[in-house]
Amino acid sequence: GGTYVNDFIHNGRVKRVYVQADAPFRMQPQDIGNWKVRNTAGQMIPLSAISTIRWDIAPPQLIRFNGSLAMEMQAGVKSGASSGDAMRDVQNIMAQLPDGFDYEWTGASLQEQRAGSQAPLLYAVSILFVFLCLAALYESWSVPFAVILAAALGILGALAATSLRGLNNDVFFQVGLLTTVGLAAKNAILIVEFAMQLQAQGKTAFAAAVEAARLRLRPIVMTSLAFGFGVLPLALGTGAGAASRVAIGTAVLGGTVISTVLGLLFVPVFFVWVRAWVQKRNQTETFAKIS
Template identity: 45%
Template sequence: AAPGYSSGEAMAALQAVAAKTLPEGYTHEWSGMSYQELKSSGQVVILFALALLFAYLFLVGQYESWNIPLSIIISVPVATLGALVGLWVAGFSLSIYAQIGLVLLVGLASKNAILIVEFAQSRREDGLSIAEAAVDGGRIRFRPVLMTSFTFIFGLVPMVLATGAGAGSRKAIGTTVFSGMLSTTLFGIFLIPVLYYIFQSTREKGSAWRTRRQEKKNHE
């Protein structure tokens, strides 16, 4: 592809030209890397869904709860929305490289949320109220989250500003991950403690309700 364009955009342009110029009865087919990209393009959505599912299930196993991991996984849609906005602003299409970037965001976006939720959960186990634990998680982990996230984000700048041959693919991945991580860092640092409070409260209320129900059955 020409500098500044992804291979997906180049393939789409070639298909449009071929449809207009090839005589009737003639066709074209892709080979090599272009064929592999075209063949795998529809699988990225499935891979994204599977990555999201497995990340959630691993977190369920870690926290032994179906509720708490939701406060972590919800950071992924925030990152995805930020990535799509970044692609739109930069003028990129949702190419195969951008889709790969979205899959990467599943793990990268969850990382920040895990730092906050893990600390909040430990504070809750120390005896703090849910609200105090959530506030402590956001306040004390504020600086570490920003430092690690922006170190990673600034490391993506060379990819976002890439030039030369193959720059389109590097810029597509870089822009996707850069925008996604920026959005989940700026908004997630405030959103995750709120989500932790909501889901932890729901979890404990549900647990208390089940305990009362079991005690009532035992008395009967």
């Protein structure tokens, strides 16, 4: 079949160089025996003098990866298992092979590996970005913690809904998780911002939090219902490609319900805790300066 050697430029175009016998000398299998090689005495002898020819079974083509002999394997995932579980099983199998074997991911598996390793960093950057925006909004480093703690309620709801439906922690679930964090933070902002305004008018942190939760009940419930009914078709999706839609819709719907129900109860508590901690710290610093 010939052997690729190198490239050369001809009339401004790059062309490949193949070493190959002339057509009349490579038409039949027995022609290989007529090829000559040099022996230790420097004489040219035909291959038929030192070898025999027979038919055998071989792969139709030889695959190389980064210059090494390789073979490509494709596998499907059974119902109820995630692609991440399948990839871990493949890694365990490859770890049992003798020395000299290695593996590389390609295609969608490679992209999943890269995306999976970036997920913790993306979560950290998202939370940091939300915290800095809230710190600039409230002009405080402590108040944003009340909102960040509320985002954990949305994560809890997304995890609970996904677990109840028997779904897996895949990349689609992670997209829904980030969306849930934003929604939970939005509901908390509605309460915390109004509580800050009431506290600035002279009310205590507890009274301001209770009043803010009561006044913001209707807008929070209305926006959450609208968002929940909007993602309901995703959570109940069927047909081709439904797995990705169901994973996103379930995570977002579960996070929306739990963050709305528990957020109305716990966000005021978080706000009171944070404001009490800040007040206690300020009093301690003032006492230390006086002493």
